[in-house]
Amino acid sequence: MGLVNQTALFWLGVALIITSLQTGSFGQDSNSEPSEKISFATQVRPLLAANCFGCHQGKIDRGKYVMTNFTGMLAGGESGEPAIVPGKPQESRLIAVCTSQDGTAEMPPNAEPLSSKDLDIISQWIKEGALNDYLKPTSNFSNESPPVYSRLPMVTTLDFSPDGTLLAVSGFHEVLLIKVASNWDKADTEQPILGEITKRLIGLSSRIDGLKFSPDGKHLAVCGGNPGEHGEIQVWNVETGDLTLSKTLSFDTLYGVNWSPDGTTISFGCTDTTLRTINATTGEQQLFQGAHDDWVRDTVFSKDGTKLVSVGRDMSCKLTDVATQRFMDNITSITPGVLKGGIAAVDRHPTRDEIVIGGADGIPKVYRMNRLTKRVIGDDANLIRELPKMPGRVQSVVVSTDGKRIAAVSSLDGQGFLSVYSYEFDTSQPPNIKAIVSKVVTSQSKEEKDTLRAHVTKNVKQISDSKIDTG
Numbered sequence: 001m002g003l004v005n006q007t008a009l010f011w012l013g014v015a016l017i018i019t020s021l022q023t024g025s026f027g028q029d030s031n032s033e034p035s036e037k038i039s040f041a042t043q044v045r046p047l048l049a050a051n052c053f054g055c056h057q058g059k060i061d062r063g064k065y066v067m068t069n070f071t072g073m074l075a076g077g078e079s080g081e082p083a084i085v086p087g088k089p090q091e092s093r094l095i096a097v098c099t100s101q102d103g104t105a106e107m108p109p110n111a112e113p114l115s116s117k118d119l120d121i122i123s124q125w126i127k128e129g130a131l132n133d134y135l136k137p138t139s140n141f142s143n144e145s146p147p148v149y150s151r152l153p154m155v156t157t158l159d160f161s162p163d164g165t166l167l168a169v170s171g172f173h174e175v176l177l178i179k180v181a182s183n184w185d186k187a188d189t190e191q192p193i194l195g196e197i198t199k200r201l202i203g204l205s206s207r208i209d210g211l212k213f214s215p216d217g218k219h220l221a222v223c224g225g226n227p228g229e230h231g232e233i234q235v236w237n238v239e240t241g242d243l244t245l246s247k248t249l250s251f252d253t254l255y256g257v258n259w260s261p262d263g264t265t266i267s268f269g270c271t272d273t274t275l276r277t278i279n280a281t282t283g284e285q286q287l288f289q290g291a292h293d294d295w296v297r298d299t300v301f302s303k304d305g306t307k308l309v310s311v312g313r314d315m316s317c318k319l320t321d322v323a324t325q326r327f328m329d330n331i332t333s334i335t336p337g338v339l340k341g342g343i344a345a346v347d348r349h350p351t352r353d354e355i356v357i358g359g360a361d362g363i364p365k366v367y368r369m370n371r372l373t374k375r376v377i378g379d380d381a382n383l384i385r386e387l388p389k390m391p392g393r394v395q396s397v398v399v400s401t402d403g404k405r406i407a408a409v410s411s412l413d414g415q416g417f418l419s420v421y422s423y424e425f426d427t428s429q430p431p432n433i434k435a436i437v438s439k440v441v442t443s444q445s446k447e448e449k450d451t452l453r454a455h456v457t458k459n460v461k462q463i464s465d466s467k468i469d470t471g
C-alpha cells in the first residue's frame with residue numbers, strides 16, 4: 001500500500017512542504033485596510049468554526065455542505081442553492097437557516113441559535129462582499145492529500161488500545177494508528193520495532209493534545225484544535241477509520257480527553273478554565289463546571305463513573321459530582337506552598353478510586369479520591385505516597401492495566417526522562433496517620449510531622465529510570 005511508503009516520510013522527514021505550510025500559517029495579513037470592515041478571519045470564521053464546522057467539514061458533510069473550504073462554503077450543499085450570495089445577505093441561504101423563529105433556528109439543529117449580534121456580524125460581512133482574508137491553508141488535508149512531514153513532529157500524546165495491539169500516536173492534523181509488532185517484547189532494544197501504520201486519521205484540527213481509546217477499544221477520542229481559534233473533540237471508529245463525531249467548541253485547543261467507564265461520555269478540559277463532558281455519540285454537552293482558575297489539563301472518571309477528577313495549571317486537583325455538576329472537594333492541598341506549580345496529568349488506578357498526578361514540581365504523587373477524614377485547613381489528608389522527584393516537569397503519568405506499576409515522563413532542557421515505580425504499597429490509612437491528618441497542620445507536633453513524612457514515602461520503589469536523548 002502507498003500508505004506505508006508515504007508515511008515513511010513521516011518518520012524520516014524529507015520533504016520541505018511543512019516549511020511552506022508554516023510560513024502560510026504564521027503569515028500575517030499584509031492588507032492594511034483602514035476601514036472598519038468585518039473580517040472573515042477574525043470575526044466570522046470563529047463563529048462558524050464554533051457552531052457549524054462539526055457537521056460541515058470534509059469528513060462529516062451534513063447536507064453535502066462543506067464550510068471549511070471557502071468556495072464550498074459560498075456554494076452551498078445538496079439544495080443546489082448558494083449558501084452565500086456576496087453583497088446580498090437577504091438572498092443567502094446561510095442567513096435564512098440561521099435566523100431564529102420562536103427561539104429556534106434550522107441551523108445549528110437542536111442547539112442554541114446564533115445570537116442576533118453574531119448573525120448581524122455575518123450579514124454585514126456578506127453585505128460588504130463576503131471577502132476572504134483568511135490565509136491559513138488549514139484543514140485542506142484529506143486521505144488523498146495527507147500531511148507531509150519534513151522533520152520529526154512533536155508527539156504530544158499516545159495511547160495503547162485496551163488489548164495492547166494498537167498504538168495511537170498524535171501527528172500534525174492527524175492521529176496515526178500503529179499496529180504493534182507481535183514480537184515487540186523480544187525486540188532488540190538498539191533497534192526498536194515500530195510496527196506498521198495501519199490508518200491515518202486526518203481531521204479538521206492542526207493540533208492534537210490528547211487521545212484515548214474507549215474502554216471497549218472500538219473508538220478513539222481525540223482532543224485538540226487550532227490554537228486561538230477553536231477546540232475540537234473527535235471520535236473515530238477504530239476499525240473503519242471513519243470520523244463519527246466532530247464537536248467544535250471553545251476558542252482554543254482542548255486537553256485531557258478521557259472516557260467514562262461505560263463509554264457513553266467523554267470528559268476534557270478547556271483553556272477557558274472549564275471542565276466539560278459531552279455525549280460520545282451525539283456531542284451534546286452534559287457537564288460544564290468552572291471551579292478551576294486556570295487551564296484544565298487532564299481528566300479522569302471515578303471507577304463507577306459518578307465522579308470526575310480534573311487537574312490544572314491552577315495547581316489544584318478537583319473532584320466533581322457528575323450528576324449534579326457540583327464541585328465536591330479539592331483532593332490535593334490548596335495551601336499556598338504545598339503544591340508547586342501547575343498539575344499536568346492524572347490517571348486512575350484500574351480498580352480503586354486512587355489517582356496519580358504529576359506536574360511542574362516533578363514529583364508524581366498518589367492520592368485517594370474520597371477523603372476519610374474531615375477537611376481541616378491546610379491539610380493534605382488524601383495523600384497516599386510521594387514518589388521520587390524527576391528532573392524538570394512531569395508531563396504525563398499512567399497506571400498499568402494490572403495496577404502494579406506507575407510510569408511517569410518528564411522533561412528538562414531538551415531531554416526526556418521516564419521513570420517506572422511500583423504501585424504495590426499498602427494504600428490504606430492507618431489509625432495513627434488518620435489521627436495526625438485530622439489535626440490542623442499548625443497544631444501537629446514535630447514528631448507527628450516526621451511520622452507523616454515517613455508514611456508518605458514508605459515502601460516506595462523505583463523500578464527503572466531512563467534518560468531519553470533527542471534525535
Ligand code: HEC
Pocket residue numbers: 048051052053054055056062063064065076077078079080081083093094097098107108109114
Ligand atoms: C449537528 C449538525 C449540524 C450543525 C452543528 C450545523 N448543521 Fe447545517 N446542516 C445539517 C444537516 C443535517 C443539513 C442537511 C439539511 C437538513 O437536514 O436540515 C444541514 C444543512 C445546512 C445548509 C443547507 C445546505 C444546502 O445547500 O443544502 C446550510 C446553509 C447549513 N446547514 C448551514 C449551517 C450553519 C451556518 C451552521 C452553524 C451556524 C450549521 N449549518 C450547523 C447539520 C448541521
